[in-house]
Amino acid sequence: MPTYIALTYTADVDWSSPEQASEMAEYREFGAAARAVIRGGSALYPTATATTVRVSGGKGGDVLTTDGPYAETKEALTGFYLLECADLDEAVSTVAKMPAAWNGAVEVRPVIPL
Amino acid sequence: MLTGDAARRQDRAADAAAQVIRAERSRILATLIRVTGNVDLAEDATQDAVVRALQTWPRDGVPDNPRGWLLVVARRRAVDVIRREAHRAGKEAEAVALLDPAPDSPEAVRDDLLRLVFTCCHPALSLDAQVALALRTLGGLATAEVARALVVPEATMAKRLIRAKQKITRAGIPYRIPPAEELPGRLAGVAATVYLIFNEGYAAGTGDDVVRVGLADEGLRLARLLVELMPDEPTVLGLLALLLLQDSRRLARVDDDSRPLLLAEQDRSLWDRAAITTGVALVGEALRRTPVNPDRYVVQAAIAACHALAPSYHRTPWDAVISWYDVLLTVHDTPVVRLNRAAAVAERDGPAAGLALVGAIVGLAGYPWFHATRGELLHRLGRVDEAATAYRAALALDLNGPQAARLRDRLAEC
Numbered sequence: 001m002p003t004y005i006a007l008t009y010t011a012d013v014d015w016s017s018p019e020q021a022s023e024m025a026e027y028r029e030f031g032a033a034a035r036a037v038i039r040g041g042s043a044l045y046p047t048a049t050a051t052t053v054r055v056s057g058g059k060g061g062d063v064l065t066t067d068g069p070y071a072e073t074k075e076a077l078t079g080f081y082l083l084e085c086a087d088l089d090e091a092v093s094t095v096a097k098m099p100a101a102w103n104g105a106v107e108v109r110p111v112i113p114l
Numbered sequence: 115m116l117t118g119d120a121a122r123r124q125d126r127a128a129d130a131a132a133q134v135i136r137a138e139r140s141r142i143l144a145t146l147i148r149v150t151g152n153v154d155l156a157e158d159a160t161q162d163a164v165v166r167a168l169q170t171w172p173r174d175g176v177p178d179n180p181r182g183w184l185l186v187v188a189r190r191r192a193v194d195v196i197r198r199e200a201h202r203a204g205k206e207a208e209a210v211a212l213l214d215p216a217p218d219s220p221e222a223v224r225d226d227l228l229r230l231v232f233t234c235c236h237p238a239l240s241l242d243a244q245v246a247l248a249l250r251t252l253g254g255l256a257t258a259e260v261a262r263a264l265v266v267p268e269a270t271m272a273k274r275l276i277r278a279k280q281k282i283t284r285a286g287i288p289y290r291i292p293p294a295e296e297l298p299g300r301l302a303g304v305a306a307t308v309y310l311i312f313n314e315g316y317a318a319g320t321g322d323d324v325v326r327v328g329l330a331d332e333g334l335r336l337a338r339l340l341v342e343l344m345p346d347e348p349t350v351l352g353l354l355a356l357l358l359l360q361d362s363r364r365l366a367r368v369d370d371d372s373r374p375l376l377l378a379e380q381d382r383s384l385w386d387r388a389a390i391t392t393g394v395a396l397v398g399e400a401l402r403r404t405p406v407n408p409d410r411y412v413v414q415a416a417i418a419a420c421h422a423l424a425p426s427y428h429r430t431p432w433d434a435v436i437s438w439y440d441v442l443l444t445v446h447d448t449p450v451v452r453l454n455r456a457a458a459v460a461e462r463d464g465p466a467a468g469l470a471l472v473g474a475i476v477g478l479a480g481y482p483w484f485h486a487t488r489g490e491l492l493h494r495l496g497r498v499d500e501a502a503t504a505y506r507a508a509l510a511l512d513l514n515g516p517q518a519a520r521l522r523d524r525l526a527e528c
Contacts, residue, residue: 002286087288088238110285 010104041081131171144226352412355396359418432462
C-alpha cells in the first residue's frame with residue numbers, strides 16, 4: 001500500500017498554547033477516527049521557531065543558517081501525518097476530515113519507499 | 115500492378131479497417147490497462163496490435179470479431195514484454211495472470227473504458243493534463259497530434275503527458291469507476307474536459323481558423339462515447355445535446371471571408387437539421403431524467419435548442435431563452451452567463467434594458483465579449499462615442515484574427 005504524507009498548511013499558530021486546546025481536541029478526534037491509516041505525524045511549533053539551513057557552494061561548503069521558515073507564506077506548514085492508504089482517493093477522503101482541510105489546506109504527496 | 119477497381123476496393127477496405135480500429139482502440143487500451151496495471155505498457159501493446167491490424171486487415175478483410183482480434187494480439191504483446199522483464203527480475207509468476215483468457219464481456223469492456231474515463235479526468239490532475247490524456251488515451255491521438263490540436267510544442271506536450279501518467283502511478287490515482295455518491299461531482303469534471311476539447315475546436319481563442327474542426331469532432335466523438343457508456347446520466351445527455359446543437363451551426367458561423375457571423379446574421383438554411391433533431395431529442399430525454407437540481411449542460415442545451423428551433427432570429431422565443439438563463443443562474447452563476455442573459459434581455463426589452471444589466475456585471479473587464487456587447491448596445495442606442503470606446507477596449511484584449519477584424523468593422527461604423 002502506498003504511503004502518503006499529508007502536510008497541513010494553516011494559520012501560523014502555537015499548537016502548544018491553551019487557546020488551541022479545542023482545535024487540538026478536534027485533531028485527536030480525527031486521529032482516533034483515522035487510526036486505521038495513520039502511521040505517524042505531529043504538529044509543529046510555529047514558524048518563529050524554524051531555522052533554515054543551506055550549505056552554500058555545494059557539498060562541504062559553508063553552512064548558512066537563517067531565521068525562519070524556508071518559504072514565508074500566510075498559511076504555514078504547521079503539521080504532518082503519514083498515512084497508508086489504498087490509493088489517492090482514500091488519502092483525499094481521509095485528509096478531508098482534518099480540521100486543516102477546512103481551516104487552511106492539506107498537501108498530499110506520495111512517499112518514496114526507502 | 116492493381117487495376118483501378120482493385121485499387122479502389124483496397125482503398126475502401128483500408129478505410130473500413132481504419133474506422134473499426136479507431137472505434138475499438140480506446141476499448142482495447144482500457145482493458146489492457148486493467149489487466150497490466152501499467153498505462154505505458156498498455157499503450158505500447160495496443161499500438162502494436164493497431165499496427166498489425168492496419169497491415170493485415172486491408173489485405174485480408176476485417177475479422178468477424180475485430181475487438182477480440184485486437185485484444186488477443188495486444189494481450190500477447192503485453193505478456194511478451196512482462197515475461198521479458200519478469201525474467202530479468204526473476205518474477206515469472208506475474209505474466210501468468212495475463213495469459214488467463216478472462217472473459218471480456220461487453221459489460222467488462224464498458225467498465226474498463228469507464229475506468230479509463232474517470233482516471234484521465236481525475237480532479238487530482240490539472241485540467242490541461244486531463245484534456246491531453248483524454249485526447250491521447252480515449253481519442254487515440256498521437257502525442258504530436260495532441261500537441262498540434264492544443265497549440266502546444268510537441269516536447270511540452272510529451273512532458274505533460276509523461277508527468278500526468280507518472281502522477282497516476284506515483285500518487286496512486288485509482289483506476290476505477292467512482293462510487294455512486296461521488297459520481298455527479300466527478301461527472302461534472304469529465305463533462306468539463308470534453309466540453310473544453312470541443313470548445314477549443316469550435317471557438318478557437320487563438321490562431322486564424324475560427325473552427326479547429328478536428329478538435330470539435332473529437333469533442334463530439336467523446337461526448338457520444340460518454341452517452342454510450344452512461345445512457346442514463348443527464349449530464350452526459352445534456353453535454354452531447356449541447357455540442358450537437360452548437361455544432362449544427364458550424365457551416366453558417368463564418369462568411370466567405372471566414373469572418374465570424376453572429377446568430378442574427380447566420381443563414382439558417384445552412385444549419386445541420388439532423389444534428390438539431392438529435393440534439394433537441396436529447397435535451398428532452400435529459401430534462402426528463404434531471405432530478406430536482408437541473409444540470410448546467412442540460413440547461414445550456416435547452417437554450418441552444420430555443421435558438422436552433424427558431425425559424426428566424428427575430429422569431430427567437432426570447433421569453434423562453436431568458437427563463438432558461440434564470441434556471442442556469444441557479445446552478446451556474448457566472449459573470450459570462452449574466453452577460454449572455456443580458457444580451458437576450460436586450461433582444462426582448464430593448465438595448466437600454468440590456469445595457470443596464472451589462473453595466474451591473476462585475477469581473478469581466480478582461481473578457482473581450484463584455485466590451486463588445488456593451489459596444490453593440492451603446493451603438494444601438496446611438497451613443498456612438500461610448501460604443502467606439504467599448505469596441506476599442508474589446509480590441510485591446512485577446513481575440514483571434516477574424517474576430518478582431520469583425521470588431522474593427524463595427525468600430526468603423528461608429
